[in-house]
Amino acid sequence: MPVSEAPFVALHGVTRRWNGAGGVQGVSLAVPRGAFVSILGPSGCGKSTLLRLLAGLETPQEGRIEIAGRDVTARSPAERGLSMVFQSYALFPHLNVRENILFGMKVRRATRPEREQALARATAMTGLQGLERRKPAELSGGQRQRVALARAVVSGQPLCLMDEPLSNLDAKLRHTVRRDIKALQRRLGLTVIYVTHDQAEAMSLSDHVVLMREGRTEQTGAPETLYHRPATPFVARFIGDPPMALVEGAALGEAGQIGIRIEALERVPEGRADLTARVADAEYLGAETRLLLDHPQAEGLALILPGRVALAPGETVGLHLPEKHRVRFGAQAEAAAARDRGAAAAATRDGREAALPSPSTREDTR
Amino acid sequence: MTPTLSRRPETAHALERRRRAIHGWLLLTPALAMLATFAFYPSVATVWTSLFSRGTRRNPSEFVGLENYARLFDDPTFREVAVNNILYAAVTIPISIVLALVMALWANSKIPARSFLRTAYFTPTVLPMIAAANLWLFFYTPGFGVLDQIGALFGAPSVNWLGQPETALWAVCAVTIWKEAGFFMIFYLAALQTIPEDLREAAEIEGASRWTYTRRVVLPLLAPTTLFVLVNAMINSVKLIDHLFILTKGGPSDSSKLILYYIWESAFAFFDAPSAAAMTVLVLIVLGAVAALQFRLLDRRTHYR
Ligand SMILES: Nc1ncnc2c1ncn2[C@@H]1O[C@H](COP(=O)(O)OP(=O)(O)OP(=O)(O)O)[C@@H](O)[C@H]1O
Numbered sequence: 001m002p003v004s005e006a007p008f009v010a011l012h013g014v015t016r017r018w019n020g021a022g023g024v025q026g027v028s029l030a031v032p033r034g035a036f037v038s039i040l041g042p043s044g045c046g047k048s049t050l051l052r053l054l055a056g057l058e059t060p061q062e063g064r065i066e067i068a069g070r071d072v073t074a075r076s077p078a079e080r081g082l083s084m085v086f087q088s089y090a091l092f093p094h095l096n097v098r099e100n101i102l103f104g105m106k107v108r109r110a111t112r113p114e115r116e117q118a119l120a121r122a123t124a125m126t127g128l129q130g131l132e133r134r135k136p137a138e139l140s141g142g143q144r145q146r147v148a149l150a151r152a153v154v155s156g157q158p159l160c161l162m163d164e165p166l167s168n169l170d171a172k173l174r175h176t177v178r179r180d181i182k183a184l185q186r187r188l189g190l191t192v193i194y195v196t197h198d199q200a201e202a203m204s205l206s207d208h209v210v211l212m213r214e215g216r217t218e219q220t221g222a223p224e225t226l227y228h229r230p231a232t233p234f235v236a237r238f239i240g241d242p243p244m245a246l247v248e249g250a251a252l253g254e255a256g257q258i259g260i261r262i263e264a265l266e267r268v269p270e271g272r273a274d275l276t277a278r279v280a281d282a283e284y285l286g287a288e289t290r291l292l293l294d295h296p297q298a299e300g301l302a303l304i305l306p307g308r309v310a311l312a313p314g315e316t317v318g319l320h321l322p323e324k325h326r327v328r329f330g331a332q333a334e335a336a337a338a339r340d341r342g343a344a345a346a347a348t349r350d351g352r353e354a355a356l357p358s359p360s361t362r363e364d365t366r
Numbered sequence: 367m368t369p370t371l372s373r374r375p376e377t378a379h380a381l382e383r384r385r386r387a388i389h390g391w392l393l394l395t396p397a398l399a400m401l402a403t404f405a406f407y408p409s410v411a412t413v414w415t416s417l418f419s420r421g422t423r424r425n426p427s428e429f430v431g432l433e434n435y436a437r438l439f440d441d442p443t444f445r446e447v448a449v450n451n452i453l454y455a456a457v458t459i460p461i462s463i464v465l466a467l468v469m470a471l472w473a474n475s476k477i478p479a480r481s482f483l484r485t486a487y488f489t490p491t492v493l494p495m496i497a498a499a500n501l502w503l504f505f506y507t508p509g510f511g512v513l514d515q516i517g518a519l520f521g522a523p524s525v526n527w528l529g530q531p532e533t534a535l536w537a538v539c540a541v542t543i544w545k546e547a548g549f550f551m552i553f554y555l556a557a558l559q560t561i562p563e564d565l566r567e568a569a570e571i572e573g574a575s576r577w578t579y580t581r582r583v584v585l586p587l588l589a590p591t592t593l594f595v596l597v598n599a600m601i602n603s604v605k606l607i608d609h610l611f612i613l614t615k616g617g618p619s620d621s622s623k624l625i626l627y628y629i630w631e632s633a634f635a636f637f638d639a640p641s642a643a644a645m646t647v648l649v650l651i652v653l654g655a656v657a658a659l660q661f662r663l664l665d666r667r668t669h670y671r
């Protein structure tokens with residue numbers, strides 16, 4: 001998809017490693033204005049490093065970073081025009097909510113009326129009214145999270161970086177705050193770059209997902225793309241709950257590996273089956289039964305059948321893998337991907353910049 | 367829940383509480399006994415002694431009320447010594463604290479050889495005060511002392527730092543500051559390391575300069591440490607007199623004499639125990655009052671984590 005306008009945030013082959021290990025390596029990325037982009041990946045894959053590079057808290061050893069058309073690679077964090085929500089929230093423990101939120105405005109010498117106005121707006125938006133005089137220690141985790149959010153809102157910067165802002169919250173709160181963040185981003189037209197290791201969070205929140213692995217981008221695209229068209233088995237295993245089932249091509253008379261979403265699997269009589277698997281376990285879930293299946297040349301096979309299905313472990317079922325739902329990974333998909341990532345252009349796997357379509361273009365494709 | 371069921375845990379609870387209380391007192395007893403023997407009893411005895419006259423062979427000591435105190439206020443030496451001590455405190459406390467803070471901030475920043483720096487700053491603290499005083503005695507020696515030699519390079523005349531009334535007290539102050547700053551730095555350094563790095567990063571992103579961050583975040587977060595150090599420094603300004611014995615012995619003509627030295631002199635050189643006891647009581651009262659004041663004033667504005 002061609003990028004119609006210049007990206008708002010752009011990374012060109014950015015590398016930052018520690019003694020040749022960890023960190024990020026040759027990451028390129030283009031984020032359009034107003035997009036909500038998730039950086040997703042397993043622990044230690046370099047998500048935080050990437051975010052800190054963007055924020056200017058780390059300096060890249062190679063590559064360039066552009067924000068709003070300016071090369072900011074050598075600029076200080078304050079000059080980059082961004083706000084950041086830390087995983088730990090980084091609230092000043094000795095200042096109350098009000099002082100925490102207004103810290104930046106005071107530093108920038110905003111006038112008193114300006115500050116009052118911004119504070120009122122931010123507390124209203126984040127539902128913090130009445131808590132202005134409390135110290136962070138006197139707030140719940142969710143409230144602290146909101147203060148951190150309000151601080152980012154008040155800064156008035158067009159770009160907001162968030163590093164796993166929900167990881168300290170319980171599951172229920174995480175859901176509501178997630179929605180709040182999304183609403184806030186829409187209302188303010190913010191460009192948000194959001195780090196998470198939770199694929200469900202990334203899928204539900206973002207316009208685009210950047211999936212990282214060992215310091216490189218593995219695949220970049222809309223959540224649907226990553227879900228239905230994973231570029232590598234790694235993506236297939238990471239995205240979705242349950243993730244894709246992976247079958248050795250040999251079992252199906254094909255080369256390479258075949259990925260398929262389990263909801264696309266069909267049960268057929270064994271005579272017509274592409275694959276015959278053994279039932280490992282059956283979970284009755286009320287509306288449906290989930291069969292966990294075993295096959296020597298497949299991983300993650302499962303079958304969802306409506307209603308209650310009486311199949312004991314050990315019995316066999318015939319499976320049909322519909323052609324249009326099969327995702328093919330090249331013979332040495334993983335090895336090829338690894339080699340590919342070894343080359344400088346990690347994000348140019350398809351011969352073009354891993355540019356994210358702008359939200360408007362993407363809207364049309366829906 | 368039936369009443370019998372709910373009463374049972376209650377009695378168990380009461381028993382448990384009593385058992386805990388007994389345990390608590392048992393654990394406190396050794397410390398209390400030590401304190402009683404070596405702190406409470408001597409304090410009371412000191413107050414007691416200060417109310418009696420000095421006994422000689424001919425007139426045994428008798429109760430004189432506050433006469434010893436009245437005599438003290440008429441004693442010009444006591445007044446000079448008190449003024450000396452106030453000056454000494456007024457100079458050494460703020461300078462050593464500020465120095466400690468600056469050194470800690472520096473030793474905590476990302477600079478090369480910072481562990482060397484920390485060790486270097488801490489060395490004076492490890493040295494016994496007597497050894498430190500001997501070292502400085504050598505620095506101060508007129509003629510071939512280090513200070514004079516450096517001065518001579520710039521053509522300054524030789525100065526007998528410890529031997530003249532105008533400079534003796536300040537020379538003693540310098541040794542105290544040199545000794546204490548490193549010690550206080552350790553407390554600041556420890557406190558600085560508990561401040562999470564991301565606070566600095568958050569402030570940096572908000573556009574705060576290093577100085578703004580230090581002033582608005584670091585210093586307030588160090589306030590509890592400062593309070594602790596302040597009280598310690600104050601107590602030390604009375605307590606720490608070892609170096610006087612080496613450097614000046616309070617001279618020349620009492621110009622560098624501090625209260626505790628004078629108390630020691632009164633008690634063990636002039637054998638005037640009642641007068642020494644009276645001074646001790648006065649010092650305790652003043653120290654207690656100042657400490658209480660500091661705690662009340664600063665506690666309210668201090669953020670504890
Ligand atoms: N300051 C550092 N010094 C040395 N190695 C580092 C440093 N920061 C990060 N690394 C290494 O770089 C890699 C990526 O770290 P990063 O913090 O970016 O991971 P992450 O994706 O954010 O993981 P998580 O989800 O656990 O937060 C890790 O292997 C880490 O050990």
Ligand SMILES: [Mg+2]
Nearest residue numbers: 047048049163
């Ligand atoms: Mg991280």
